[in-house]
Amino acid sequence: xxxxxxxxxxxxxxxxxxxxxxxxxxxxxxxxxxxxxxxxxxxxxxxxxxxxxxxxxxxxxxxxxxxxxxxxxxxxxxxxxxxxxxxxxxxxxxxxxxxxxxxxxxxxxxxxxxxxxxxxxxxxxxxxxxxxxxxxxxxxxxxxxxxxxxxxxxxxxxxxxxxxxxxxxxxxxxxxxxxxxxxxxxxxxxxxxxxxxxxxxxxxxxxxxxxxxxxxxxxxxxxxxxxxxxxxxxxxxxxxxxxxxxxxxxxxxxxxxxxxxxxxxxxxxxxxxxxxxxxxxxxxxxxxxxxxxxxxxxxxxxxxxxxxxxxxxxxxxxxxxxxxxxxxxxxxxxxxxxxxxxxxxxxxxxxxxxxxxxxxxxxxxxxxxxxxxxxxxxxxxx
Numbered sequence: 001x002x003x004x005x006x007x008x009x010x011x012x013x014x015x016x017x018x019x020x021x022x023x024x025x026x027x028x029x030x031x032x033x034x035x036x037x038x039x040x041x042x043x044x045x046x047x048x049x050x051x052x053x054x055x056x057x058x059x060x061x062x063x064x065x066x067x068x069x070x071x072x073x074x075x076x077x078x079x080x081x082x083x084x085x086x087x088x089x090x091x092x093x094x095x096x097x098x099x100x101x102x103x104x105x106x107x108x109x110x111x112x113x114x115x116x117x118x119x120x121x122x123x124x125x126x127x128x129x130x131x132x133x134x135x136x137x138x139x140x141x142x143x144x145x146x147x148x149x150x151x152x153x154x155x156x157x158x159x160x161x162x163x164x165x166x167x168x169x170x171x172x173x174x175x176x177x178x179x180x181x182x183x184x185x186x187x188x189x190x191x192x193x194x195x196x197x198x199x200x201x202x203x204x205x206x207x208x209x210x211x212x213x214x215x216x217x218x219x220x221x222x223x224x225x226x227x228x229x230x231x232x233x234x235x236x237x238x239x240x241x242x243x244x245x246x247x248x249x250x251x252x253x254x255x256x257x258x259x260x261x262x263x264x265x266x267x268x269x270x271x272x273x274x275x276x277x278x279x280x281x282x283x284x285x286x287x288x289x290x291x292x293x294x295x296x297x298x299x300x301x302x303x304x305x306x307x308x309x310x311x312x313x314x315x316x317x318x319x320x321x322x323x324x325x326x327x328x329x330x331x332x333x334x335x336x337x338x339x340x341x342x343x344x345x346x347x348x349x350x351x352x353x354x355x356x357x358x359x360x361x362x363x364x365x366x367x368x369x370x371x372x373x374x375x376x377x378x379x380x381x382x
Contacts, residue, residue, distance in 0.1 A: 017082060024252030025087035028078065031256045035263025036075045042270040043068045049273060060129055063122035064269050067115050071266050074111035077104055078259060087252045090171070098171065101248060106168035110155045113185065115262055117151035119269040120192055123224070126272060127200055136203055143199065147192055154185045171247050179242050186235045190228050197221055220272045227268070230261035 019026035046064060050057040081104040085093035093101070124144045128137055161167045162175035170178060200221050204214045237254035244250035 017087070022089045022092070022249065023087060024249060025082050028082050028087050028252055028255045028259070032075050032078050032259045032263075035259050036072065039068060039071060039263045039266040042267045046270045046273065054273070058125070058129055060122045060125035060273075063118055063125055064266075067118035067122060067269065068266055070111055070115040070118060071262055074108050074115060074262065075259065077108045077111070078255065080104055081108070086248055086255070088248060090246050090248045093248060098248070099168075102168045102170060105170070106159075109158045112258060112262055113151060113154045113158065116189065116265050117147050117154075117192075119265045120147045120196060122269050123196055123221075123272070131203065133203075136199075140199065143192075143195060146195075150188045150192060154188055157181050157184055170242075179239050182235060182238050186231050189231050193224055193228055193231075197225060223271045224265070224268045227261060227265055230257060230264065233257045234261055 015026070017025035017029040043064065046061060050061055081101055084097045084100045084104065086101045086105070090098065121144060124140055124147065128140050128144075131137060131140065158181060159167060161170070161178070161181075163169050169175075201218055204217060207214075234254060234257035237251075237257050241247050241251040241254045
């Protein structure tokens with residue numbers, strides 16, 4: 001019986017990635033695989049929203065799709081890196097595989113930066129989509145340009161390492177400023193996240209909306225704030241890796257935080273357009289004057305006749321903003337309220353008119369009665 005159990009145990013395939021004190025490959029694989037599945041699910045949901053619920057697709061969706069493709073490519077490279085031994089003790093990895101691990105890691109760094117900043121651009125495109133105000137759009141375009149510039153600078157800072165002939169070398173300890181480089185990249189990342197969050201919040205201050213509605217809009221864009229904590233955790237883990245004599249093992253935790261942050265950035269990009277948080281705020285972002293759509297009282301009949309036409313144009317313009325730029329299915333469309341107070345008499349004028357008419361009738365009746373009495377007297381005297 002014992003021999004049968006031993007043979008059965010020998011027939012069991014070993015795990016794809018183990019989790020032991022000297023092997024952390026499994027941690028990287030689980031974090032990367034789970035995050036990749038959720039990120040792909042998020043982009044599928046976004047495609048469904050744009051096709052069935054709230055078309056059409058625009059620049060923010062294109063940026064999200066590009067970011068997902070870049071993130072998926074980075075995740076595949078991480079799987080390859082683990083397959084070559086990343087996550088194990090460096091003594092258990094061959095010298096050839098150590099070189100491959102470093103080369104693959106060198107390729108994943110710019111993909112990570114590009115993916116994260118592309119998600120930032122997607123969110124800025126989303127704000128441009130729902131913000132018709134020209135001043136706000138100019139501010140958002142400046143933010144978009146800053147993200148592009150900082151992404152390029154971050155990639156250059158990370159790729160231009162100490163040894164130009166072999167820039168992927170990072171386990172030999174020759175490049176002592178790698179942590180300072182990652183600190184600069186993290187500072188850029190945190191600063192842009194805070195700015196992207198504060199911009200829509202600042203837009204809400206000048207709007208006459210209920211606090212509850214403003215809170216929903218803020219919550220929709222606050223879903224990216226946890227990225228700041230993930231950035232700091234990753235930075236701490238990177239310092240541990242760079243200071244360690246066993247970087248392939250110590251770097252497993254940094255890889256986990258890297259993949260968690262990357263995939264969460266992809267998911268958070270879809271969250272604002274996957275919830276009904278902005279349903280009632282889209283028109284308000286445009287600061288549309290509802291009085292211009294409902295009409296006002298005029299003393300001229302000509303202006304009263306022209307007012308419905310103006311109201312119709314205003315509603316058509318507002319409908320373009322809410323229908324073309326809507327992130328969700330808008331249930332409450334703006335209604336046309338045309339004032340007709342000038343085209344019909346008011347209550348006071350109606351009462352006055354009735355009184356005048358009654359007085360005219362009384363005067364006429366009195367005149368007729370007087371004429372009838374005079375004619376009777378004439379006949380008697382005759």
